[in-house]
Amino acid sequence: MFNYVVRRLVIAALTLLFITFLIFALIRNMPGTPLTVAVSEMDPSRRLDPADLERISKTYGLDKPWPQAYVIWLGNTLRGDLGQSFSRKQPVTWIIGERIGPTLLLSLTSIVLAYVLAIPMGLYATARSGKLDERTTSLVLYMLYSLPTFVGGLFLLLLFYQELDWLPLRGMTSDEYDSLSSWGKFCDIAWHAVLPITCFTYTSLAYDARFIRANMAEVIRQDYIRTARAKGVGPFRVLTVHAFRNTLIPLVTQLGLTLPFLLSGSVILEQLFTWPGMGNLFFESIRERDYPTIMGLALLFSVLTLAGQLLADVLYAVVDPRVSYS
Amino acid sequence: MPNFRSFVRPLVCLTAATWLLAFTVEDNECPFATKKAHAANAQKKQSSDQKQAAGPFVAPPLAELDAKAEWIDQPVKDTLQLMREKQAGEKPLASLKQALALKNKSKQDNERIASALGRVATDDSEVDYEATINRHMLRDVKSTNPIMGSSVEEFDVGGLTGAGLFAFDWDMNRMASSDTVVSWQTSRDRMYDKVVMRDDLTWSDGQPITAHDVEFSYHTIMNDKVPVPAVRSGVDKLLGVHAYDDRTLVFFHKEALATNIWNVDLPIIPRHIYEKSLNDDFTLQNSPYHVKYESNPVCGGAYTISKRVRRQEIVLTRRESWYMHNGKQVRDKPYFKEIRFRVIEDPNIALLAVKNGEIDEMLLTAEQWVTQTNDDDFYRLNTKASGLEWTYFFFSWNLHTPFFSDVRVRKAMSYAFDYKEMLDKLFYGLYEQSNGMFHRGSWMAPKKQPPLYKQDLDKAEQLLDDAGWEDHDGDGIRDKKIGKNLVKFEFSIICPTVPERVKLCTLLKENLAQIGVICNVRQLEPTVLQDMMLNHKFEAAFGGWGTGADPDTSDNIWATGEGRNFGFYSNPKVDELYKQGRLEFDRKKRGEIYGKIHSLIFEDQPYTFLYFRNSFYAFSKKLRGYNFSPRGPFHYGPGFSSIYKAKN
Numbered sequence: 001m002f003n004y005v006v007r008r009l010v011i012a013a014l015t016l017l018f019i020t021f022l023i024f025a026l027i028r029n030m031p032g033t034p035l036t037v038a039v040s041e042m043d044p045s046r047r048l049d050p051a052d053l054e055r056i057s058k059t060y061g062l063d064k065p066w067p068q069a070y071v072i073w074l075g076n077t078l079r080g081d082l083g084q085s086f087s088r089k090q091p092v093t094w095i096i097g098e099r100i101g102p103t104l105l106l107s108l109t110s111i112v113l114a115y116v117l118a119i120p121m122g123l124y125a126t127a128r129s130g131k132l133d134e135r136t137t138s139l140v141l142y143m144l145y146s147l148p149t150f151v152g153g154l155f156l157l158l159l160f161y162q163e164l165d166w167l168p169l170r171g172m173t174s175d176e177y178d179s180l181s182s183w184g185k186f187c188d189i190a191w192h193a194v195l196p197i198t199c200f201t202y203t204s205l206a207y208d209a210r211f212i213r214a215n216m217a218e219v220i221r222q223d224y225i226r227t228a229r230a231k232g233v234g235p236f237r238v239l240t241v242h243a244f245r246n247t248l249i250p251l252v253t254q255l256g257l258t259l260p261f262l263l264s265g266s267v268i269l270e271q272l273f274t275w276p277g278m279g280n281l282f283f284e285s286i287r288e289r290d291y292p293t294i295m296g297l298a299l300l301f302s303v304l305t306l307a308g309q310l311l312a313d314v315l316y317a318v319v320d321p322r323v324s325y326s
Numbered sequence: 327m328p329n330f331r332s333f334v335r336p337l338v339c340l341t342a343a344t345w346l347l348a349f350t351v352e353d354n355e356c357p358f359a360t361k362k363a364h365a366a367n368a369q370k371k372q373s374s375d376q377k378q379a380a381g382p383f384v385a386p387p388l389a390e391l392d393a394k395a396e397w398i399d400q401p402v403k404d405t406l407q408l409m410r411e412k413q414a415g416e417k418p419l420a421s422l423k424q425a426l427a428l429k430n431k432s433k434q435d436n437e438r439i440a441s442a443l444g445r446v447a448t449d450d451s452e453v454d455y456e457a458t459i460n461r462h463m464l465r466d467v468k469s470t471n472p473i474m475g476s477s478v479e480e481f482d483v484g485g486l487t488g489a490g491l492f493a494f495d496w497d498m499n500r501m502a503s504s505d506t507v508v509s510w511q512t513s514r515d516r517m518y519d520k521v522v523m524r525d526d527l528t529w530s531d532g533q534p535i536t537a538h539d540v541e542f543s544y545h546t547i548m549n550d551k552v553p554v555p556a557v558r559s560g561v562d563k564l565l566g567v568h569a570y571d572d573r574t575l576v577f578f579h580k581e582a583l584a585t586n587i588w589n590v591d592l593p594i595i596p597r598h599i600y601e602k603s604l605n606d607d608f609t610l611q612n613s614p615y616h617v618k619y620e621s622n623p624v625c626g627g628a629y630t631i632s633k634r635v636r637r638q639e640i641v642l643t644r645r646e647s648w649y650m651h652n653g654k655q656v657r658d659k660p661y662f663k664e665i666r667f668r669v670i671e672d673p674n675i676a677l678l679a680v681k682n683g684e685i686d687e688m689l690l691t692a693e694q695w696v697t698q699t700n701d702d703d704f705y706r707l708n709t710k711a712s713g714l715e716w717t718y719f720f721f722s723w724n725l726h727t728p729f730f731s732d733v734r735v736r737k738a739m740s741y742a743f744d745y746k747e748m749l750d751k752l753f754y755g756l757y758e759q760s761n762g763m764f765h766r767g768s769w770m771a772p773k774k775q776p777p778l779y780k781q782d783l784d785k786a787e788q789l790l791d792d793a794g795w796e797d798h799d800g801d802g803i804r805d806k807k808i809g810k811n812l813v814k815f816e817f818s819i820i821c822p823t824v825p826e827r828v829k830l831c832t833l834l835k836e837n838l839a840q841i842g843v844i845c846n847v848r849q850l851e852p853t854v855l856q857d858m859m860l861n862h863k864f865e866a867a868f869g870g871w872g873t874g875a876d877p878d879t880s881d882n883i884w885a886t887g888e889g890r891n892f893g894f895y896s897n898p899k900v901d902e903l904y905k906q907g908r909l910e911f912d913r914k915k916r917g918e919i920y921g922k923i924h925s926l927i928f929e930d931q932p933y934t935f936l937y938f939r940n941s942f943y944a945f946s947k948k949l950r951g952y953n954f955s956p957r958g959p960f961h962y963g964p965g966f967s968s969i970y971k972a973k974n
Contacts, residue, residue: 032857162678178633274669274671276638280637
């Protein structure tokens with residue numbers, strides 16, 4: 001097992017190098033530079049001469065060929081410096097650090113919520129397969145799954161913000177947040193997070209419940225389930241212990257693959273709710289050609305994806321005694 | 327396990343090579359340089375940079391200057407007071423009550439609303455000085471340092487937190503601001519401007535704002551090592567700036583130009599904060615010290631930044647030390663206690679926020695104006711008003727393509743377009759057609775207005791025939807023999823992915839199809855679009871320009887080889903007239919020169935001029951004192967500073 005993990009880590013490091021190289025090449029060869037954006041947003045009474053552009057390019061090191069710039073970026077990254085964002089005038093590590101909390105707040109809560117709700121729903125659907133209530137739940141779940149989050153989000157806003165005025169429109173905190181007590185602050189954030197979490201959760205809930213139901217449908221037909229039933233094991237125990245345990249493997253794979261999702265956030269939802277998360281940051285930094293931030297985020301997501309896969313592989317061995325890497 | 331050996335070997339080689347390179351490249355070549363590298367690099371070059379920043383310019387003694395200058399007094403005024411005086415002679419077209427009850431459905435309604443609610447406060451008792459205004463901000467500011475600003479949003483914030491020496495009114499008349507300046511004089515030969523600053527100005531940390539701060543700001547802006555994005559334009563036309571004492575400042579010009587009065591406007595940063603740190607970090611944003619002041623800047627204006635949550639909001643708080651000095655009130659108390667800029671990128675969400683009173687003003691799109699702001703839900707807390715802006719939109723033709731090098735072809739394009747459909751259907755009859763870059767109501771527009779283009783397909787076809795673009799091979803598409811090749815008239819027009827603009831380009835495509843020309847509409851991400859324009863890699867493009875405060879700012883759109891002349895337009899007469907315009911000081915005569923430029927360009931049709939955009943705004947019913955200038959309701963003097971919340 002130890003050897004396996006070490007081998008995987010070495011491969012992961014090389015993959016990482018390859019990914020960052022590729023992304024660096026891609027973003028540096030996209031049309032436009034951070035300065036192009038500055039020009040397009042400029043006040044009409046101001047202007048930027050080509051000589052000025054050249055001068056600023058030089059200060060930011062944009063005049064260098066990209067392979068050289070990559071090597072420099074890599075060198076700095078290995079020394080723990082991800083550089084300075086062009087557009088936000090802050091170190092990249094700060095910017096990412098600032099966004100981790102709000103992003104995790106949404107993703108972690110929604111993943112936990114989705115699983116907590118999806119597992120019983122999936123099991124219930126299996127037990128009641130073909131009955132009216134199961135059909136209805138499935139239909140609702142299908143509808144939720146196919147409702148795009150930005151449409152769902154907008155409807156929820158119209159209802160809970162405009163019509164009922166129960167929930168806030170945007171942001172993570174109220175104006176008077178700073179003057180609140182710790183409990184007040186917690187409630188304030190929770191109040192702001194209700195709608196984004198709902199939107200984050202409902203699609204994955206629908207997906208997960210369907211996923212569990214589909215896997216269970218296969219397992220439930222197996223001989224050993226019939227054997228268990230024949231032995232006189234109760235239907236609840238058959239479902240949870242005998243059947244569900246055997247559907248855990250695909251679920252674990254899926255859980256491993258959600259690791260990068262934990263931090264990647266959602267561009268559309270974060271934009272809609274003005275939530276200061278990672279998805280929005282990634283989108284903005286691409287739009288702004290903010291190379292250091294894009295690279296910082298790409299590195300983070302790559303690491304998480306690789307770690308997620310490794311974790312899933314290791315967890316296989318834990319949930320399935322037949323799998324062994326030694 | 328899969329066998330990875332085949333791709334592992336090259337990757338190992340790559341890693342080794344990059345490590346090797348990473349540690350042999352010098353620190354000072356870092357693109358995203360480390361702070362340490364900056365410091366080391368800075369120290370090495372410190373002495374030479376100081377010399378460079380100071381330049382070869384040496385200011386003569388003030389006595390010598392005074393003796394030869396023959397100073398002429400220039401206006402020092404308070405733009406809010408000017409607006410009060412202007413309005414004193416005007417009778418409002420409706421009472422407040424009537425205006426607030428009105429729905430803005432016609433031109434008359436708009437005039438009545440704008441006239442009644444645009445009245446500035448004449449008495450302090452009308453103003454709720456404890457009020458907060460929530461303003462809509464489409465994009466976050468990138469930097470709070472005024473010399474690092476480049477976007478409209480940054481100048482919005484910078485205008486409130488920075489001390490400015492100069493201003494201009496709704497007619498773009500230049501003046502020094504009486505808030506900061508005691509006197510402004512120009513030498514008879516117009517080579518020097520002398521400004522005496524007030525002695526009751528302080529930074530938000532209590533230090534006095536002096537002429538030395540202005541001189542230091544000038545040197546910082548002109549320092550080649552400092553990546554100043556936009557405010558260098560104009561300032562770079564100065565020969566130098568010199569502070570003779572704490573209050574007396576002289577701007578030295580390279581040439582006697584009419585535009586000199588605009589070049590003296592530079593944002594001021596505190597010398598005591600940046601003088602020492604500048605040499606450690608020329609970017610003004612990388613070192614921890616500069617990061618600290620980026621988050622909490624020392625401000626010289628009426629407001630300070632009290633809170634900043636990036637991409638969410640920026641909160642400004644009124645600064646008592648701005649209007650009070652040694653226990654006495656020395657300037658007008660700014661109307662708002664707090665200004666909260668809320669960043670909302672999605673216009674639909676912003677409109678929801680307006681309807682619920684979370685923001686007090688927003689710029690509406692034409693569609694929002696017509697279809698989404700007529701119900702009681704909107705009028706419950708808000709009203710809306712619009713004014714003409716000197717922002718025009720156009721199709722730009724690249725003159726270095728085989729299609730558009732011929733003026734007849736460009737005219738044919740202009741004759742082919744259906745302006746009526748654009749104005750009536752796409753813009754709901756809200757916009758007016760443009761016949762050139764200067765609005766007919768402006769002082770620089772020609773007296774004899776060139777006639778507006780109207781769709782005339784026969785004329786367009788005739789012009790194309792004359793230019794040799796005929797359908798030679800009978801496939802229904804016009805073509806022309808260029809060299810040995812038969813070139814089809816098929817080109818692409820690039821535009822941003824904004825529905826309204828795509829519709830306009832599609833209308834052009836349909837119109838041109840009727841005369842045997844194929845036009846492909848290419849929607850592009852803004853950055854890619856900008857990149858293609860800057861590098862002249864386009865055949866045709868949709869675009870728009872706002873107006874600068876002086877018509878000379880348009881020379882880099884039209885003069886040969888200039889920065890914003892994306893379509894390679896060149897007319898020696900126009901180049902010459904721009905030079906003349908800068909040398910003429912009489913506004914009337916200057917106006918005639920720019921009128922000629924306007925007409926010459928319109929005759930050449932490097933653009934097909936489309937329409938002038940109105941500014942459409944939603945305002946909270948509690949707001950008063952907003953007036954529209956050709957640059958919208960905020961970006962002029964008094965602009966935002968005349969807006970207040972009514973007490974009741």
